[in-house]
Amino acid sequence: MPQMIFVNLPVKDLDKSKAFFAALGFSFNPQFTDDTAACMVVSDTIFVMLLTHEKFRSFSPKPIADTSQALQVLLTLSRESREAVDTIVAAALAAGGTSTDEPQDHGFMYDHSFLDLDGHAWGVMWMDPSALRS
Template identity: 60%
Template sequence: MSRQIFINLPVADLPRSVAFFAALGFAPNPQFTGEGGGCFSITDTIILMLCPHARFRDFTPKEICDTSKAVEVLLSLSCDSREEVDSLVARALAAGGTTYDEPEDFGFMYTHSFVDPDGHGWGVLHLSGTPAP
């Protein structure tokens, strides 16, 4: 059986977050998108669920992280090329995201990152080899 990963993220402004991830080119799933949340297929096995804060609280008794003060999670997404890394970060910035670093080339891995409008950090990387021992 093929497993899927469902990333559930709390969002303050659902329409803004839906527009942001649509601008990145992720495939929306209209069956699970509406007033109660947004759903995007990042790949066939990675599904992004956007939950307004009130809805997110239905799933956990814990407080929602204030991402302006603390990090709740870092998400990393692989790409097929360096160009795809740069393109995805550029689309994120054009759609209202931010970044806190510059691209880094480690020889075997090229990385960059963006922060979505709700403060969730996304690392974007392309692996082109194996690290030296």
């Protein structure tokens, strides 16, 4: 079985968060989605569990971070092209997300980022595969 990752994020309004991420093109696994949690599918091995604050607290040994004051984690997704980076960031902004910076073009890498409805930071990047060869 391949290694998998489940990122758990607290959200204030589960339905609004599901709508936000659906607008970015993500789907949800109904087996692990109910009125307290939604399993967002990023890939075959990467999932983001959107959890109500109450549900998140039942798993967390620490209080939920105040994302208006500080970041606890920066999540970064890769995309297949610069255009795909721009597309998902534009979708995030259209769905109510907030831009955090201007796109950064490093030649071999291109990135941009946004905050979701709960203030979680998402980076989106593309890297030229030929730059990875030595």
